[in-house]
Amino acid sequence: MGVPVSQMWTVASYVLRQKLRGVQRYPLVLMLEPLFRCNLACAGCGKIQHPSSVLKRNLAAEECFQAVEECGAPMVSIPGGEPLLHPEIHEIVDGLVERKKYIYLCTNAILLEEHLDRFTPSKYLTFSVHLDGLQEEHDRAVCRDGIYEVAVCAIRKAVERGFRVTTNTTLFNDADPEMCRRFFDELMELGVEGMMVSPGYPYEKAPDQERFLHRNETLRLFGKLLDRPKRTWRFNQSPLFLEFLRGRFDLECTPWGNPTYNLFGWQKPCYLLQEGYCGSFKELMETTDWDSYGRCSGNPKCTDCMVHSGYEPSAVAQTFGSLKGFLRTAKVTVFGFGPSRAIMDEPAADLRRTSPQIDAALVQLQESLSSATDSREDASATPASEAEVELLSRS
Ligand code: SF4
Numbered sequence: 001m002g003v004p005v006s007q008m009w010t011v012a013s014y015v016l017r018q019k020l021r022g023v024q025r026y027p028l029v030l031m032l033e034p035l036f037r038c039n040l041a042c043a044g045c046g047k048i049q050h051p052s053s054v055l056k057r058n059l060a061a062e063e064c065f066q067a068v069e070e071c072g073a074p075m076v077s078i079p080g081g082e083p084l085l086h087p088e089i090h091e092i093v094d095g096l097v098e099r100k101k102y103i104y105l106c107t108n109a110i111l112l113e114e115h116l117d118r119f120t121p122s123k124y125l126t127f128s129v130h131l132d133g134l135q136e137e138h139d140r141a142v143c144r145d146g147i148y149e150v151a152v153c154a155i156r157k158a159v160e161r162g163f164r165v166t167t168n169t170t171l172f173n174d175a176d177p178e179m180c181r182r183f184f185d186e187l188m189e190l191g192v193e194g195m196m197v198s199p200g201y202p203y204e205k206a207p208d209q210e211r212f213l214h215r216n217e218t219l220r221l222f223g224k225l226l227d228r229p230k231r232t233w234r235f236n237q238s239p240l241f242l243e244f245l246r247g248r249f250d251l252e253c254t255p256w257g258n259p260t261y262n263l264f265g266w267q268k269p270c271y272l273l274q275e276g277y278c279g280s281f282k283e284l285m286e287t288t289d290w291d292s293y294g295r296c297s298g299n300p301k302c303t304d305c306m307v308h309s310g311y312e313p314s315a316v317a318q319t320f321g322s323l324k325g326f327l328r329t330a331k332v333t334v335f336g337f338g339p340s341r342a343i344m345d346e347p348a349a350d351l352r353r354t355s356p357q358i359d360a361a362l363v364q365l366q367e368s369l370s371s372a373t374d375s376r377e378d379a380s381a382t383p384a385s386e387a388e389v390e391l392l393s394r395s
Contacts, residue, residue: 003194003236004123007102014074015320025256025285027073028313029104031271033262034059034092035081040108042142044172044200044211046272047081057263061088065095067261070281077104077128077258079271084111090118097124104128106168110147112154116161126164128196128236129155133169134183141170152190159191166236168196172211177224184233194236197225198308199245201272215304219247223340231336237308239332240315240325245306246340249318249328253294253302257313259284269293271309273301 011028018026037055038048048055068076076096083089084107096103097120106128119125129151132141138148158165167187171180187195199221202212213221222245235242243249255270265277266284270293278284294302294310302310318325 006123010074010102011316012320015316019321025254025290027071027259027281028257028316029075029077029309030068030071030073031258031260031309032059032064032067032076032078033080033260034064034078034083034086034089036263037085038080038082038108039085039110040082040142040144040147044141044170046201047079054263058086058088059263061091061095064092065099067266067281068096068099068101071259071261073101073259075102075104077106079106082108082111084115090115093119093125097122100124102126104166106130108142108147109151109154112151113157116158116163119163121162121164123164126166126193127158128166128168129192131167131169131183131187132171133175134179134186137175137179137183141172155190155192165192166194166196167192168198170198170200171213171221172200173213173217173221174211175221175225177221180225181230185230188232188234194234196236196308197222197245199306201305201307213304215306218245218304218306222246226337227340229337238312238315238319239329239337240319241308241312242337243328243332244311244315246337248340249325251311251314251318252296253305253310254314254317255293255310256285256288256290257317258309272305272307 015026015028033047035055035058036047036050038045041048078089078092080086083105086092089105093103093105102124104126107130109127109129112127112129130142131148131151132138135148138151139145155165155167169183184195199213199218200211222242226242226246240249240251244251253270258271259281260267260271261281265279266281267274268276268278268284269288269290273293278287291297293299295305315325319329320326
């Protein structure tokens with residue numbers, strides 16, 4: 001089973017509506033953290049270091065619904081902490097399904113099998129299971145033996161019972177590309193709908209600071225990992241984000257695309273940094289100094305960040321908001337990823353600020369496309385070749 005067409009349509013039409021209304025900054029996925037406590041203590045996690053008084057607390061279901069309505073994003077990701085430890089998680093999920101939100105419930109899957117009876121399979125609900133590699137790597141990453149097997153059994157059960165299941169994998173500088181490729185094969189054999197991969201963010205509070213990837217290391221790793229990927233692999237990510245990770249398409253962070261709501265309120269500016277909180281979504285959007293974040297800002301906290309929560313919404317916005325992004329997505333979808341060739345040393349460009357240039361380039365590209373079509377009228381519409389699409393998507 002792949003991503004339902006209705007989900008793709010919901011997201012595409014939502015983005016296009018924002019474009020038509022001239023909205024520059026809009027949320028795509030709400031990161032709803034209903035608690036911070038977890039039943040694991042992974043070395044690379046920067047979310048569970050709160051005092052016990054905070055770890056005990058939960059957002060009430062009504063608070064979650066209010067945040068979802070205030071934000072208006074079509075998708076809601078529920079990370080944590082471990083959401084299955086939340087006493088009202090089933091009510092929260094049911095309420096979001098009623099609101100027709102596409103939910104990604106992120107879980108380490110330790111409790112998934114015993115909770116399955118309390119959820120109903122739905123196109124709106126996906127379990128996104130945390131798996132950082134094959135057995136040895138995953139158990140090491142989560143600092144506990146046996147967790148890989150537990151997660152794999154839970155995935156099998158959930159898939160058998162008709163739930164949508166994806167995986168989310170965070171990679172660090174000790175990731176072996178060959179091993180990862182075998183890991184992807186294994187996930188596909190488990191029957192998951194798609195895989196999500198991302199480099200880890202260097203949280204200041206994470207116990208293990210040695211394994212985080214710097215930007216050039218990320219590009220090299222993903223360049224190898226996604227060099228002519230197998231056709232059988234399915235990613236639950238936009239092609240442009242994967243192109244970005246392997247240095248083939250530049251993006252700038254759009255942190256407002258994945259706003260975060262948790263026990264403290266609306267977190268500034270993103271899921272990864274904690275630079276203050278706002279009482280409302282409107283206040284978050286209006287009072288955050290967005291120009292101080294992202295690679296081109298020069299903010300050292302953003303220099304090495306290539307995390308999906310900052311860049312996936314940028315990729316979606318480029319796919320539906322620029323001909324260049326659309327053509328690159330079409331090329332990858334039709335012809336596959338092809339060989340990796342890094343652009344890692346190019347200076348950062350602020351892609352969020354170039355709308356006049358992008359508009360001018362779009363007009364130029366559209367003219368090129370129509371003249372290319374005109375000149376082919378006698379040649380009975382030969383389909384564009386991979387090289388032509390590549391040329392246009394790079395213009
Ligand atoms: S670059 Fe990363 S750390 Fe910086 S604002 Fe974007 S998502 Fe947050």
